[in-house]
Amino acid sequence: MDQDKLYDLIIIGGGPAGLSAAIYAQRAMLDALLLEQEAVGGQVIVTSDIDNYPGVPHTDGFTLVDAMRTQAEDLGARIVLTSVTGVTHRPETGLFEITTPDGTLRTKTVIACGGASPRAAGFAGEREFTGHGVSYCATCDGMFYRGKKAYVVGGGNSAGEEALFLTRFADQVDVIVRKDHMRAQAAVARELEESPKVSIRYLTSVVGVAGDTMLSSITLRDNQTGETSVESYDEGGFGVFVFVGRVPASQLLEGLVELDDGGYVVADERMATRTPGLYVAGDVRQKPLRQIVTAASDGAVAATSVSAYLGHPVEG
Numbered sequence: 346m347d348q349d350k351l352y353d354l355i356i357i358g359g360g361p362a363g364l365s366a367a368i369y370a371q372r373a374m375l376d377a378l379l380l381e382q383e384a385v386g387g388q389v390i391v392t393s394d395i396d397n398y399p400g401v402p403h404t405d406g407f408t409l410v411d412a413m414r415t416q417a418e419d420l421g422a423r424i425v426l427t428s429v430t431g432v433t434h435r436p437e438t439g440l441f442e443i444t445t446p447d448g449t450l451r452t453k454t455v456i457a458c459g460g461a462s463p464r465a466a467g468f469a470g471e472r473e474f475t476g477h478g479v480s481y482c483a484t485c486d487g488m489f490y491r492g493k494k495a496y497v498v499g500g501g502n503s504a505g506e507e508a509l510f511l512t513r514f515a516d517q518v519d520v521i522v523r524k525d526h527m528r529a530q531a532a533v534a535r536e537l538e539e540s541p542k543v544s545i546r547y548l549t550s551v552v553g554v555a556g557d558t559m560l561s562s563i564t565l566r567d568n569q570t571g572e573t574s575v576e577s578y579d580e581g582g583f584g585v586f587v588f589v590g591r592v593p594a595s596q597l598l599e600g601l602v603e604l605d606d607g608g609y610v611v612a613d614e615r616m617a618t619r620t621p622g623l624y625v626a627g628d629v630r631q632k633p634l635r636q637i638v639t640a641a642s643d644g645a646v647a648a649t650s651v652s653a654y655l656g657h658p659v660e661g
C-alpha cells in the first residue's frame with residue numbers, strides 16, 4: 346500500500362468478482378490494488394461442492410478461488426489484507442479516497458466487490474448462541490453435528506443445498522420453512538424430497554433457542570395455529586443452521602450510489618454507478634442471479650469499463 350501514490354483502480358473485496366476484476370485490470374495494464382478484509386476468495390471459500398462453474402465439472406470453493414488468486418497474482422495483481430472503512434468521492438478532482446485502518450489511499454476509480462453476508466433470522470437466542478450451536482455455514486460447522494440433529498432455517502436454494510450437505514453428518518435434518526412452499530431450484534427440491542434424512546416442516550418458524558453453554562432446546566411455532574412447541578435434547582445435541590438471505594456490503598457506498606429495497610447497488614450493464622469512476626461487481630449489486638460465474642463476469646466487465654473510463658479502451 347502506497348499512500349503517496351495515485352492508483353488507477355482500487356478493488357474492494359477479493360471474492361470471485363474482485364479477483365476477476367484484478368485479472369482483467371492487469372491485462373489492461375492498470376495500476377491497480379485489491380483490498381480484502383478477511384480471506385481472499387470470499388464466500389466461495391466455505392463452499393464444499395461446486396458443480397456449476399463452466400469448464401470445471403466438480404470442485405470445491407477453496408480450490409476454485411485459489412486458482413483465481415494464483416492466476417491474478419501471476420499476472421502481477423497486488424493484494425493487500427486490510428478492511429476498507431470509507432469511500433469518499435471528491436467531485437472537484439473526480440478522485441476517490443479509500444480509508445483503511447492502515448492509512449488512506451487515493452485512486453482514480455473504484456470497483457466495489459464486497460459481496461454479501463448472512464442475514465440473521467431474528468429468533469431469541471440467535472445472536473447469543475452464534476458459534477455455540479447457531480451457525481451460518483454448514484461447510485464450516487456441519488462436522489460438529491455428526492450423528493446428531495440439525496435444523497435448517499430457510500426456504501431458498503441455499504437452505505436446500507446446505508440441508509443436503511448436512512445429511513453427510515447429521516442423522517436427521519429438519520428444514521424449517523416459514524411459508525407453505527420452498528423456493529429452491531427443482532433439482533435441489535427433488536433431492537430434499539428423496540433424502541430419507543430430511544424432513545421439510547412447512548408453515549413453521551423458530552421462536553427461540555436456549556441452553557447453558559450449548560443449545561439444549563428449540564421453540565417452534567406453527568404459523569397456521571400460532572401454537573408453540575419445545576423440542577429438547579442433551580446439551581449440544583443439535584445445531585441450528587440459518588440461511589435466510591444475505592445482506593449486501595453496500596453501506597460503504599451510501600450517498601454515492603442508488604440502492605434498491607434490499608440494499609443492493611443499482612448499476613448499468615457496464616457496472617457503472619451514478620458516481621463517475623465508481624463501479625460495482627458481484628453479489629453486492631442488484632441482479633437476477635448471484636453465482637460465481639456471474640460474479641466473475643461482472644468483475645471482467647467492471648475492469649474493462651474502468652479501462653475505457655481512464656482512456657484505455659480494451660478490445661473485446
Ligand SMILES: Cc1cc2nc3c(=O)[nH]c(=O)nc-3n(C[C@H](O)[C@H](O)[C@H](O)COP(=O)(O)OP(=O)(O)OC[C@H]3O[C@@H](n4cnc5c(N)ncnc54)[C@H](O)[C@@H]3O)c2cc1C
Pocket residue numbers: 357358359360361362363380381382383384385386387388389392394395396397398427428429430458459460461503507594597626627628629635636637638640
Ligand atoms: C452457502 C453458499 C453456497 C454457494 N454455492 C455456490 C455454488 O455452488 N456455485 C456458485 O456459482 N455460487 C455459489 N454460491 C454463491 C457464490 O458464493 C457468490 O455468488 C460469489 O461468492 C459472489 O462473489 P463476490 O465476489 O461478489 O462476493 P464474495 O464472495 O462475498 O466476496 C466478497 C469479498 O469482499 C470482502 N469485503 C467485504 N467488505 C469489505 C471491505 N469493506 N473491505 C475489504 N474487503 C471487503 C469480503 O471479505 C469477501 O471476501 C454460494 C453461496 C453460499 C453462501
